[in-house]
Amino acid sequence: MSDSSANSTLLTDAASARRLVRLPVEKPQVAVDFLHRKGDGVMSMIAHFWDRLAQTPPLARADLHLLLALDAAVASPGVDINISTIVDEPITGAMLYVPKAHRADILACDLATSTAFAHYIARRGETAAINGSGTTAPAGTAADPAANGGAVPILTSSSPPAALQLAPMPPLTDLSGIKPAEKSTPANGADANGRPAIDFLTGQAEGIMAMIPLLLPLVHKRVPARQLVNYVMRLPIDKSCALDPRVRPAKSTDMAILTQWRRAYRAERGLLFDADLDEAIRTERVFVLEAPAAANGGAVATNIVAIAKFDLELDRSIEIGGVYTFPEHRQKGYGKAIVADLAARIRSQLKTPILQVDETNVAALKLYERAGWQNLGRLARVWLTG
Structure with a gap:
């Protein structure tokens, strides 16, 4: 197997190891509970807003893509997913993606989940090129930094390197009552007005950082325009604090x-x-x-x-x-x-x-x-x- 094929295979395997489930916006509790349970307090602020998604006007709910990622390797094979049984499945991540706002809130617990979410976002475009394998491209190719003066190339959808082609999206179960959007947007994840499929991401840093190199080619960037990473801290109940007269x-x-x-x-x-x-x-x-x-x-x-x-x-x-x-x-x-x-x-x-x-x-x-x-x-x- 060539290096190029290995790259593509690794990317496909990483994505297909996850099954994505789109939840009804008016029933976000499974996703909210997951943020509280796995977010270690970091995702509490995001969970606060997700818990109120049901208050979104009905006509705007189609614009909110609330997803869970399940571990396809151990999820119940051949069993239809529904709201009542999903809590028993091995959940590995949750994402709220809003295409019209070009933003996403994300908690991804592993690389496979980050890759699956990146694929879902990239599907807003036709032939976007992303590299999710983390492996080195063959020497001398366009993706080889040494062949490009040490810089990471800006990929285009017209002729992306074969090793960086977007792999098929993982299986999607849609429980939202809304059919997944048709792929009618221009290439590179842009919408009809030329805006990218994604511009702003927030969530637990580890999962977000794994997604950045997968999404940058969609916006023709080598590095993000800006990023802020904060430690979230809490004062435990056994630690004292007092009012100050000043x-x-x-x-x-x-x-x-x-x-x-x-x-x-x-x-x-x-x-x-x-x-x-x-x-x-x-x-x-x-x-x-x-x-x-x-x-x-x-x-x-x-x-x-x-x-x-x-x-x-x-x-x-x-x-x-x-x-x-x-x-x-x-x-x-x-x-x-x-x-x-x-x-x-x-x-x-x-x-x-x-x-x-x-x-x-x-x-x-x-x-x-x-x-x-x-x-x-x-x-x-x-x-x-x-």
Whole structure:
């Protein structure tokens, strides 16, 4: 068998080892339970939204592709899949793919599942070329980096290398009551307006990272336009936290420094959060920490030195976000103090404090670990085209 055939065979085998089942959007519970069970807390935020898919207007439900991946090697052979029996099958992944929004939420527990999901997304196109085997292309071919100046080639659908041809999609069982979409879109996974089949992916980092090299050829990219990978952390119940008298809810008179905080956070972290600061103040979701500034005629002035906010509120947890200490006030424990205060406020609501830390922010990660925060895993957000 040639190297080219080996590549194609490996890709086909990886995909066919999984059976995809499309669920009715109004019955997402099996997928939601899987996210909670296998996501180790990393997928809780995504599960929160999936649990509300049934509220989607009926005419829009056809645009939501809610999939489960089953291990075809050990799944019940020759048995029809239905909602009542699927919980007894070996589930290896779940994906919500929204073609019109060019995005997908994904939890893939192994490479075969990542490959199967990538194939499903790529089927929005006709002849998209992807490489899912992870093996080296034959020397001297177009896919050989050495033959291309060390760069990974940008593949096209007109004449993709034989070793990188898209393998057949794994078997699909459609329980949604909607026939799978016909393959009527242009090549390379683009829709009728030239938009790619996929642009944004989010989910557990390991599965997402396995899909990136499979999907980049669909958008003619060598690397993603942007990617963020955060550690999701939780404060266990046996770890203490306490209110800090220096922390208070933000007021409308703080608007100037809140605007400065929002801009500085974007400049340093690359994230711009919601601009409706008035609403955040009204609902007491943003907090400031004041520290003594200077004595003035016997009175002690204060400066706002750190800011944080409540982000997403889930059924059993609330996320702390936007944690920021102004540069001139760092290394004084203010960030740790405001996080502990917000964690105590969350605990008072009988919920669990959670937060996310950029995997490149080693200092913050160590700070939270020393304070007793538990690392649950990595959540990735990837923009293929930006």
